Amino acid sequence: MDHLKKYGINLVTAAIGTSGKEATIGGYIAAAGVFLSGLLGGWDQALGILLALMVVDYATGVLGAAKNKNLNSDIMYWGGIRKIVVLVVVGLGAMIDNWIQPGAPIFRTAAIYFYTGREGLSVIENLGTIGVPLPRAIHDFLTQLNGKGKDTDADSGSSKK
Structure with a gap:
């Protein structure tokens, strides 16, 4: 069970980074991509x-x-x-x-x-x-x-x- 918990923590850390800064930057980039995609049809x-x-x-x-x-x-x-x-x-x-x-x-x-x-x-x-x-x-x-x-x-x- 500890093995699954460590795996889950590693997965979450990889997704959002060690701080919220990486997630924030990724969110802004994703928002810009969605916005530009919308403008381009x-x-x-x-x-x-x-x-x-x-x-x-x-x-x-x-x-x-x-x-x-x-x-x-x-x-x-x-x-x-x-x-x-x-x-x-x-x-x-x-x-x-x-x-x-x-x-x-x-x-x-x-x-x-x-x-x-x-x-x-x-x-x-x-x-x-x-x-x-x-x-x-x-x-x-x-x-x-x-x-x-x-x-x-x-x-x-x-x-x-």
Whole structure:
């Protein structure tokens, strides 16, 4: 019986910590998570994938900049701000959905899918920058995307030579 009592005490201590401070901090973090999830229209797999890609994009971008020896805190800061703005757009999409047609997340889903595609492309570009081998088709596609807008003169519409 003492064995079960010690196990119970260890379990409770692990859950709330040795003081109430850990439980309080955990409660605040949980409340913030619930609040943000509500603002973003709820937690689903699409939002989870978007957030995962945002984190991976940021990390691979930093690694690519470190490899090329051009780390810049200003660029990193504004990259983070852009990620926050993406989440604001998703939240606004959720609000518009609740206003126009509650229960039908059309604008939220469109925003998440759009930004998931952009983040995915950015991750692939960053992987190429880091030196991770990419399939030839992806490499050619990214090269083609990179060349768009560089071959024509916007003012005259003629090709640059």
